[in-house]
Amino acid sequence: MARDEHQIFAAELDINNEMKNVEIRAGETLLHLLRNKLSLTGAKPGCLNGDCGACTVMVDNLPFKSCIMLAIEAAGHKITTIEGLRDTPIQNAFIRHFAFQCGYCTPGFIINCHSLLSTHITPSKEVVKSWLASNICRCTSYQEIEEAILSVIETE
Ligand code: FES
Numbered sequence: 040m041a042r043d044e045h046q047i048f049a050a051e052l053d054i055n056n057e058m059k060n061v062e063i064r065a066g067e068t069l070l071h072l073l074r075n076k077l078s079l080t081g082a083k084p085g086c087l088n089g090d091c092g093a094c095t096v097m098v099d100n101l102p103f104k105s106c107i108m109l110a111i112e113a114a115g116h117k118i119t120t121i122e123g124l125r126d127t128p129i130q131n132a133f134i135r136h137f138a139f140q141c142g143y144c145t146p147g148f149i150i151n152c153h154s155l156l157s158t159h160i161t162p163s164k165e166v167v168k169s170w171l172a173s174n175i176c177r178c179t180s181y182q183e184i185e186e187a188i189l190s191v192i193e194t195e
């Protein structure tokens with residue numbers, strides 16, 4: 040039987056530590072749900088095919104590209120968007136190290152870096168570089184971002 044991507048499911052999702060009751064279309068991406076039904080616009084639509092990382096959110100403790108994840112797959116997991124981070128060490132380090140220029144890629148970078156620091160006690164420079172490879176910035180180098188991450192590692 041062919042799957043109907045317009046079929047609607049009722050679900051309860053844990054978004055930024057709040058339970059949200061939502062209706063989800065079978066083929067709906069998590070990015071679409073966050074932005075268009077929950078008004079959480081921090082995750083950005085960039086390439087929409089899993090390349091740029093602008094749409095990155097945390098699923099449990101790991102970074103996921105919400106443009107290529109079905110919203111229904113979020114059921115049973117803790118979803119954290121940039122709106123759910125407040126005054127974290129990496130956000131403050133981004134400010135101190137001027138680790139951003141635009142607001143488009145930055146939420147995805149911060150979520151990715153926060154996830155890195157949540158899952159690694161002392162990641163090596165190689166691990167930091169490989170972790171950052173999943174996010175694309177078209178206008179600056181990654182040096183300031185790496186410095187921000189390393190400053191958090193050194194102070195913790
Ligand atoms: S918009 Fe999701 S990876 Fe680019």
Ligand code: FES
Pocket residue numbers: 139140141142143144145175176177178179
């Ligand atoms: S600072 Fe956002 S794309 Fe470069």
